[in-house]
Amino acid sequence: MTQTEIAVKMVLDRWNASIKNVDTLLGLLNDEKLLKEIAPGKNRGIYILGHLIAVHDDMIILLNMGEKVYPELNEPFIKLADKATDKIPALAELRAYWTNQCNIMNEQFSAMKPTDWFEKHTAVTAEDFEKEPIRNKLNIIITRTSHLQYHLGQLQLLK
Amino acid sequence: MTQTEIAVKMVLDRWNASIKNVDTLLGLLNDEKLLKEIAPGKNRGIYILGHLIAVHDDMIILLNMGEKVYPELNEPFIKLADKATDKIPALAELRAYWTNQCNIMNEQFSAMKPTDWFEKHTAVTAEDFEKEPIRNKLNIIITRTSHLQYHLGQLQLLK
Numbered sequence: 001m002t003q004t005e006i007a008v009k010m011v012l013d014r015w016n017a018s019i020k021n022v023d024t025l026l027g028l029l030n031d032e033k034l035l036k037e038i039a040p041g042k043n044r045g046i047y048i049l050g051h052l053i054a055v056h057d058d059m060i061i062l063l064n065m066g067e068k069v070y071p072e073l074n075e076p077f078i079k080l081a082d083k084a085t086d087k088i089p090a091l092a093e094l095r096a097y098w099t100n101q102c103n104i105m106n107e108q109f110s111a112m113k114p115t116d117w118f119e120k121h122t123a124v125t126a127e128d129f130e131k132e133p134i135r136n137k138l139n140i141i142i143t144r145t146s147h148l149q150y151h152l153g154q155l156q157l158l159k
Numbered sequence: 160m161t162q163t164e165i166a167v168k169m170v171l172d173r174w175n176a177s178i179k180n181v182d183t184l185l186g187l188l189n190d191e192k193l194l195k196e197i198a199p200g201k202n203r204g205i206y207i208l209g210h211l212i213a214v215h216d217d218m219i220i221l222l223n224m225g226e227k228v229y230p231e232l233n234e235p236f237i238k239l240a241d242k243a244t245d246k247i248p249a250l251a252e253l254r255a256y257w258t259n260q261c262n263i264m265n266e267q268f269s270a271m272k273p274t275d276w277f278e279k280h281t282a283v284t285a286e287d288f289e290k291e292p293i294r295n296k297l298n299i300i301i302t303r304t305s306h307l308q309y310h311l312g313q314l315q316l317l318k
Contacts, residue, residue, distance in 0.1 A: 006293055010301050118165060150308045156309075
Protein backbone atom coordinates (compact mmCIF):
# COMPACT_ATOMS: atom_id res chain seq x y z
CA MET A 1 0.00 0.00 0.00
CA THR A 2 1.19 3.52 -0.78
CA GLN A 3 1.10 6.21 1.89
CA THR A 4 -1.80 7.80 0.00
CA GLU A 5 -3.77 4.54 0.15
CA ILE A 6 -2.92 4.07 3.83
CA ALA A 7 -3.97 7.62 4.72
CA VAL A 8 -7.28 7.33 2.87
CA LYS A 9 -8.03 3.96 4.45
CA MET A 10 -7.34 5.27 7.97
CA VAL A 11 -9.61 8.27 7.50
CA LEU A 12 -12.45 6.26 5.94
CA ASP A 13 -12.12 3.51 8.56
CA ARG A 14 -12.56 6.14 11.30
CA TRP A 15 -15.59 7.62 9.55
CA ASN A 16 -17.17 4.18 9.07
CA ALA A 17 -16.48 3.15 12.66
CA SER A 18 -18.07 6.39 13.91
CA ILE A 19 -21.15 5.81 11.76
CA LYS A 20 -21.35 2.28 13.12
CA ASN A 21 -21.09 3.58 16.70
CA VAL A 22 -24.06 5.87 16.07
CA ASP A 23 -25.99 2.99 14.45
CA THR A 24 -25.39 0.76 17.44
CA LEU A 25 -26.40 3.50 19.86
CA LEU A 26 -29.58 4.29 17.90
CA GLY A 27 -30.46 0.61 18.18
CA LEU A 28 -30.13 0.82 21.97
CA LEU A 29 -32.13 4.04 22.38
CA ASN A 30 -35.90 3.76 22.04
CA ASP A 31 -37.98 6.71 20.81
CA GLU A 32 -38.85 7.76 24.35
CA LYS A 33 -35.17 8.18 25.18
CA LEU A 34 -34.37 10.00 21.93
CA LEU A 35 -37.11 12.52 22.71
CA LYS A 36 -35.35 13.46 25.95
CA GLU A 37 -32.79 16.23 26.39
CA ILE A 38 -29.19 14.98 26.63
CA ALA A 39 -28.85 17.18 29.75
CA PRO A 40 -31.33 19.58 31.37
CA GLY A 41 -32.07 22.47 29.01
CA LYS A 42 -29.85 21.08 26.20
CA ASN A 43 -30.67 19.57 22.79
CA ARG A 44 -32.90 16.52 22.54
CA GLY A 45 -31.66 13.28 20.99
CA ILE A 46 -34.08 13.69 18.07
CA TYR A 47 -32.58 17.10 17.28
CA ILE A 48 -29.04 15.74 17.26
CA LEU A 49 -30.09 12.89 14.95
CA GLY A 50 -31.75 15.33 12.54
CA HIS A 51 -28.73 17.64 12.78
CA LEU A 52 -26.35 14.84 11.82
CA ILE A 53 -28.45 13.91 8.77
CA ALA A 54 -28.62 17.56 7.68
CA VAL A 55 -24.86 18.06 8.09
CA HIS A 56 -24.11 14.84 6.20
CA ASP A 57 -26.41 15.99 3.42
CA ASP A 58 -24.17 19.03 3.06
CA MET A 59 -21.21 16.70 2.66
CA ILE A 60 -22.80 15.27 -0.50
CA ILE A 61 -22.67 18.78 -1.99
CA LEU A 62 -19.14 19.49 -0.76
CA LEU A 63 -17.92 16.15 -2.15
CA ASN A 64 -19.62 16.82 -5.51
CA MET A 65 -21.58 13.59 -5.21
CA GLY A 66 -24.98 14.87 -6.29
CA GLU A 67 -27.96 16.45 -4.60
CA LYS A 68 -28.95 16.47 -0.94
CA VAL A 69 -31.21 13.57 0.00
CA TYR A 70 -33.21 15.51 2.62
CA PRO A 71 -32.78 19.26 1.92
CA GLU A 72 -35.86 20.05 4.03
CA LEU A 73 -33.87 19.17 7.17
CA ASN A 74 -31.58 22.18 6.82
CA GLU A 75 -34.15 24.59 8.23
CA PRO A 76 -35.23 22.73 11.41
CA PHE A 77 -31.89 21.09 12.24
CA ILE A 78 -29.18 23.56 11.17
CA LYS A 79 -30.74 27.00 10.82
CA LEU A 80 -33.03 26.67 13.82
CA ALA A 81 -32.26 25.61 17.38
CA ASP A 82 -33.97 22.64 19.02
CA LYS A 83 -37.63 23.23 19.91
CA ALA A 84 -37.80 26.38 17.73
CA THR A 85 -40.25 24.61 15.42
CA ASP A 86 -42.68 21.71 15.69
CA LYS A 87 -42.33 20.96 11.99
CA ILE A 88 -39.87 18.12 12.20
CA PRO A 89 -40.22 14.54 10.93
CA ALA A 90 -41.23 11.76 13.33
CA LEU A 91 -38.45 9.68 14.85
CA ALA A 92 -39.36 6.62 12.76
CA GLU A 93 -38.84 8.73 9.64
CA LEU A 94 -35.55 10.20 10.84
CA ARG A 95 -34.24 6.74 11.69
CA ALA A 96 -35.10 5.59 8.15
CA TYR A 97 -33.50 8.72 6.65
CA TRP A 98 -30.31 8.10 8.61
CA THR A 99 -29.99 4.51 7.35
CA ASN A 100 -30.82 5.43 3.78
CA GLN A 101 -28.36 8.31 3.72
CA CYS A 102 -25.57 6.19 5.23
CA ASN A 103 -26.13 3.60 2.48
CA ILE A 104 -26.07 6.21 -0.28
CA MET A 105 -22.87 7.80 1.04
CA ASN A 106 -21.22 4.46 1.59
CA GLU A 107 -21.89 3.48 -2.01
CA GLN A 108 -20.47 6.72 -3.32
CA PHE A 109 -17.41 6.58 -1.10
CA SER A 110 -16.69 3.03 -2.29
CA ALA A 111 -16.57 4.23 -5.90
CA MET A 112 -13.75 6.70 -5.14
CA LYS A 113 -10.11 5.89 -5.87
CA PRO A 114 -7.62 6.95 -3.16
CA THR A 115 -6.18 9.86 -5.16
CA ASP A 116 -9.71 11.16 -5.95
CA TRP A 117 -9.98 12.13 -2.28
CA PHE A 118 -7.21 14.69 -2.75
CA GLU A 119 -9.26 16.66 -5.30
CA LYS A 120 -10.70 20.00 -4.20
CA HIS A 121 -14.08 20.09 -2.53
CA THR A 122 -16.81 22.31 -4.00
CA ALA A 123 -16.62 25.16 -1.46
CA VAL A 124 -13.11 26.22 -2.46
CA THR A 125 -12.08 27.94 -5.70
CA ALA A 126 -9.43 26.38 -7.97
CA GLU A 127 -7.22 29.38 -7.22
CA ASP A 128 -7.45 29.01 -3.43
CA PHE A 129 -7.04 25.26 -3.70
CA GLU A 130 -3.76 25.81 -5.51
CA LYS A 131 -2.48 27.60 -2.39
CA GLU A 132 -4.23 25.37 0.15
CA PRO A 133 -4.27 21.77 -1.08
CA ILE A 134 -5.58 20.56 2.28
CA ARG A 135 -9.00 21.91 1.29
CA ASN A 136 -9.73 18.60 -0.40
CA LYS A 137 -12.46 15.96 -0.19
CA LEU A 138 -10.62 13.83 2.35
CA ASN A 139 -10.53 16.79 4.73
CA ILE A 140 -14.34 16.94 4.57
CA ILE A 141 -14.39 13.38 5.94
CA ILE A 142 -11.83 14.25 8.63
CA THR A 143 -13.70 17.30 9.89
CA ARG A 144 -17.14 15.66 9.75
CA THR A 145 -15.87 12.62 11.64
CA SER A 146 -14.86 15.06 14.39
CA HIS A 147 -18.33 16.57 14.28
CA LEU A 148 -19.95 13.13 14.43
CA GLN A 149 -17.85 12.07 17.42
CA TYR A 150 -18.66 15.30 19.25
CA HIS A 151 -22.37 14.57 19.02
CA LEU A 152 -21.92 10.84 19.62
CA GLY A 153 -20.44 11.70 23.02
CA GLN A 154 -23.62 13.65 23.75
CA LEU A 155 -26.07 11.03 22.45
CA GLN A 156 -24.31 8.48 24.62
CA LEU A 157 -25.67 10.29 27.69
CA LEU A 158 -29.21 9.14 26.80
CA LYS A 159 -28.38 5.48 27.48
CA MET B 160 3.06 19.34 -1.23
CA THR B 161 2.96 15.57 -1.67
CA GLN B 162 -0.17 13.61 -0.76
CA THR B 163 1.72 12.26 2.25
CA GLU B 164 2.48 15.79 3.44
CA ILE B 165 -1.11 16.88 2.81
CA ALA B 166 -2.55 13.89 4.70
CA VAL B 167 -0.29 14.44 7.71
CA LYS B 168 -1.05 18.16 7.81
CA MET B 169 -4.82 17.53 7.71
CA VAL B 170 -4.68 15.03 10.55
CA LEU B 171 -2.41 17.17 12.73
CA ASP B 172 -4.44 20.31 12.01
CA ARG B 173 -7.57 18.49 13.23
CA TRP B 174 -5.77 17.31 16.38
CA ASN B 175 -4.43 20.79 17.11
CA ALA B 176 -7.80 22.43 16.50
CA SER B 177 -9.46 19.94 18.86
CA ILE B 178 -6.87 20.63 21.56
CA LYS B 179 -7.45 24.34 21.07
CA ASN B 180 -11.23 23.84 21.39
CA VAL B 181 -10.70 22.12 24.74
CA ASP B 182 -8.30 24.89 25.84
CA THR B 183 -10.84 27.57 25.00
CA LEU B 184 -13.62 25.70 26.79
CA LEU B 185 -11.46 25.14 29.90
CA GLY B 186 -10.89 28.89 29.96
CA LEU B 187 -14.64 29.47 30.00
CA LEU B 188 -15.45 26.89 32.69
CA ASN B 189 -14.59 27.85 36.25
CA ASP B 190 -13.73 25.18 38.84
CA GLU B 191 -17.26 25.13 40.19
CA LYS B 192 -18.62 24.19 36.78
CA LEU B 193 -15.93 21.56 36.15
CA LEU B 194 -16.85 19.88 39.44
CA LYS B 195 -20.40 19.34 38.19
CA GLU B 196 -21.71 16.28 36.35
CA ILE B 197 -22.14 16.80 32.60
CA ALA B 198 -25.66 15.33 33.01
CA PRO B 199 -27.40 13.90 36.09
CA GLY B 200 -25.59 10.78 37.27
CA LYS B 201 -22.88 11.02 34.57
CA ASN B 202 -19.15 11.87 34.75
CA ARG B 203 -18.01 15.17 36.23
CA GLY B 204 -16.02 17.66 34.16
CA ILE B 205 -12.97 17.12 36.38
CA TYR B 206 -13.07 13.40 35.63
CA ILE B 207 -13.21 13.96 31.88
CA LEU B 208 -10.26 16.37 32.09
CA GLY B 209 -8.19 13.84 34.06
CA HIS B 210 -9.27 11.10 31.66
CA LEU B 211 -8.08 13.07 28.63
CA ILE B 212 -4.67 13.71 30.21
CA ALA B 213 -4.32 10.01 31.11
CA VAL B 214 -5.29 8.88 27.60
CA HIS B 215 -2.90 11.38 26.00
CA ASP B 216 -0.13 10.13 28.28
CA ASP B 217 -0.68 6.69 26.73
CA MET B 218 -0.19 8.24 23.30
CA ILE B 219 3.36 9.22 24.28
CA ILE B 220 4.09 5.51 24.81
CA LEU B 221 2.30 4.41 21.63
CA LEU B 222 4.17 7.02 19.60
CA ASN B 223 7.50 5.99 21.13
CA MET B 224 8.11 9.53 22.34
CA GLY B 225 9.34 8.75 25.83
CA GLU B 226 7.75 8.22 29.22
CA LYS B 227 4.32 9.22 30.47
CA VAL B 228 4.28 12.63 32.12
CA TYR B 229 1.59 11.76 34.70
CA PRO B 230 1.47 7.95 35.07
CA GLU B 231 -0.36 8.30 38.41
CA LEU B 232 -3.48 9.43 36.53
CA ASN B 233 -4.04 6.01 34.95
CA GLU B 234 -5.57 4.55 38.11
CA PRO B 235 -8.14 7.24 38.99
CA PHE B 236 -9.04 8.34 35.45
CA ILE B 237 -8.85 5.19 33.28
CA LYS B 238 -9.01 2.13 35.54
CA LEU B 239 -11.57 3.58 37.92
CA ALA B 240 -14.90 5.24 37.22
CA ASP B 241 -15.69 8.77 38.35
CA LYS B 242 -16.21 9.14 42.12
CA ALA B 243 -14.71 5.69 42.80
CA THR B 244 -11.80 7.35 44.59
CA ASP B 245 -11.17 10.68 46.33
CA LYS B 246 -7.47 10.48 45.52
CA ILE B 247 -7.41 12.75 42.53
CA PRO B 248 -5.42 15.94 41.97
CA ALA B 249 -7.06 19.33 42.51
CA LEU B 250 -8.46 21.11 39.47
CA ALA B 251 -5.71 23.73 39.50
CA GLU B 252 -3.16 20.93 39.22
CA LEU B 253 -5.03 19.14 36.44
CA ARG B 254 -5.32 22.37 34.49
CA ALA B 255 -1.55 22.85 34.76
CA TYR B 256 -0.92 19.20 33.79
CA TRP B 257 -3.11 19.59 30.70
CA THR B 258 -1.21 22.67 29.51
CA ASN B 259 2.17 21.16 30.23
CA GLN B 260 1.35 17.91 28.47
CA CYS B 261 -0.04 19.71 25.42
CA ASN B 262 3.20 21.70 25.16
CA ILE B 263 5.35 18.57 25.46
CA MET B 264 3.36 16.71 22.81
CA ASN B 265 3.28 19.70 20.50
CA GLU B 266 7.05 19.97 20.66
CA GLN B 267 7.51 16.29 19.88
CA PHE B 268 4.99 16.31 17.06
CA SER B 269 6.76 19.28 15.48
CA ALA B 270 10.02 17.31 15.34
CA MET B 271 8.44 14.54 13.20
CA LYS B 272 8.85 14.44 9.41
CA PRO B 273 5.68 13.53 7.46
CA THR B 274 6.85 10.01 6.56
CA ASP B 275 7.81 9.32 10.22
CA TRP B 276 4.10 9.25 10.99
CA PHE B 277 3.69 6.15 8.82
CA GLU B 278 6.02 4.11 11.06
CA LYS B 279 4.46 1.46 13.26
CA HIS B 280 3.25 2.42 16.72
CA THR B 281 4.58 0.53 19.74
CA ALA B 282 1.52 -1.68 20.40
CA VAL B 283 1.84 -3.61 17.13
CA THR B 284 4.52 -6.18 16.25
CA ALA B 285 6.69 -5.73 13.15
CA GLU B 286 5.08 -8.85 11.72
CA ASP B 287 1.50 -7.61 12.18
CA PHE B 288 2.47 -4.18 10.93
CA GLU B 289 3.71 -5.77 7.71
CA LYS B 290 0.17 -7.04 7.10
CA GLU B 291 -1.63 -3.99 8.53
CA PRO B 292 0.28 -0.82 7.66
CA ILE B 293 -2.57 1.33 8.94
CA ARG B 294 -1.45 0.52 12.48
CA ASN B 295 0.93 3.45 12.33
CA LYS B 296 1.61 6.56 14.41
CA LEU B 297 -0.66 8.79 12.35
CA ASN B 298 -3.58 6.47 13.12
CA ILE B 299 -2.98 7.06 16.84
CA ILE B 300 -3.58 10.76 16.21
CA ILE B 301 -6.70 10.02 14.12
CA THR B 302 -8.30 7.75 16.74
CA ARG B 303 -7.39 9.98 19.70
CA THR B 304 -8.77 13.05 17.93
CA SER B 305 -12.07 11.14 17.72
CA HIS B 306 -11.83 10.37 21.43
CA LEU B 307 -11.07 14.00 22.24
CA GLN B 308 -14.03 15.27 20.21
CA TYR B 309 -16.35 12.74 21.86
CA HIS B 310 -15.51 14.13 25.28
CA LEU B 311 -15.42 17.74 24.06
CA GLY B 312 -19.07 17.35 23.09
CA GLN B 313 -19.77 16.30 26.66
CA LEU B 314 -17.68 19.02 28.36
CA GLN B 315 -19.51 21.58 26.25
CA LEU B 316 -22.67 20.82 28.22
CA LEU B 317 -21.13 22.42 31.32
CA LYS B 318 -21.17 25.90 29.76
